[in-house]
Amino acid sequence: MKSVELPPPRGTPRIGVYICHCGTNIASMVDVEAVTAFASMLENVAIARHYTYMCSDPGQALIQDDIRRENLTRVVVASCSPLMHEGTFRRACAEAGMNPYLFQMTNIREHCSWVSEDPVTATQKAKALVSAAVHRVVYQEPLEMRKVAVKHSALVVGGGIAGIEAALRMADSGKQVYLVEREPSIGGHMARLYKTFPTLDCAA
Numbered sequence: 001m002k003s004v005e006l007p008p009p010r011g012t013p014r015i016g017v018y019i020c021h022c023g024t025n026i027a028s029m030v031d032v033e034a035v036t037a038f039a040s041m042l043e044n045v046a047i048a049r050h051y052t053y054m055c056s057d058p059g060q061a062l063i064q065d066d067i068r069r070e071n072l073t074r075v076v077v078a079s080c081s082p083l084m085h086e087g088t089f090r091r092a093c094a095e096a097g098m099n100p101y102l103f104q105m106t107n108i109r110e111h112c113s114w115v116s117e118d119p120v121t122a123t124q125k126a127k128a129l130v131s132a133a134v135h136r137v138v139y140q141e142p143l144e145m146r147k148v149a150v151k152h153s154a155l156v157v158g159g160g161i162a163g164i165e166a167a168l169r170m171a172d173s174g175k176q177v178y179l180v181e182r183e184p185s186i187g188g189h190m191a192r193l194y195k196t197f198p199t200l201d202c203a204a
Contacts, residue, residue, distance in 0.1 A: 013138050014046040016072040017130065018063060020054035020079030022109055029113040031123040035078070038127045042134045046070050055085045063089070064096035074102050074137045078130050080109040099142035106133040155180065160188025 017039040021027035032050045040048035047070050051059050054077055066072055075098065077089050082105045090100035108126040116122035152175050156167045159181030167179045185191065193203035 011073070013044045013074050014070065014072050015042075015044050015074040015076060015134055015137060016063065016066050016070065017042075017045055017048040017076045017134060018054050018059075018078070019048070019050040019108075019126075019130070020059070020077065021050065021052045022080055022113075023052065026079070026109050026113045029116055029119055029122045030108060030126045031119065034123055035108075035126045035130060039076075039078075039130050039134065042131060044074075044138060045134060046072060054079050055088055060088070060092040063092055067093065067096040067098050072098065074104070074140070076104045076106065076130065076133045076137055078106045078108045078126065078133065081107050101143040102137065102140055104133045104137035104140065106130060152176065153178065158188070159183070159186030161190040163188075 017036070019032045019036050019039065021032055026032065036048045036050040039045055047066055049062065049066075051062060053059050054063075063075060063077075067075065075089070075093055077085075079085065086103075086105050089105060090103050093103045094100040106129045108129055112122055112126045112129065116125070154167075154170050154175050155178045156163045156170075157180050159179055163179060163181070164186060167177045171177045179186070187204065190196075191204045195201065196203050
């Protein structure tokens, strides 16, 4: 597989890295102090901290204060699943004046602490995940939210019995439905049957 060289990001990023203890969920297995010290040595990292609960109000305030005081242009949080708190941290970054899409989250709880039995290997993996997140966030670009009108229509490909039923259900909900079938008639395998159980109706 051929590697692709990405262009360097515009300007010198200033990255803040935040390692969450998640109470004891992470800290009982991962050496968060060692991961924080490791992160502080990575290229473009301006500040690295660890905190008991990064998702808490004080944890979010810590990030926001650093964005303003340290002029951070990127933020990485190593904690739990992004499904739980990615939105939380993006909002915190936005409230501090940073584009929320210059934030990157990495999961060192489910992907590291909870699936490890050895603290040494768990800490090594956490360092690798944090390093990957730091290198990735450098290349992220600011995005802006926008609203686009959506046309309430649907395309169903295949006019078999499943396609017909799907088209009917969406049409009943008020959507414009386009049913596409490559054969001359709809019905699929159903149309080839002689009679259907239990009414013995003609399948066609």
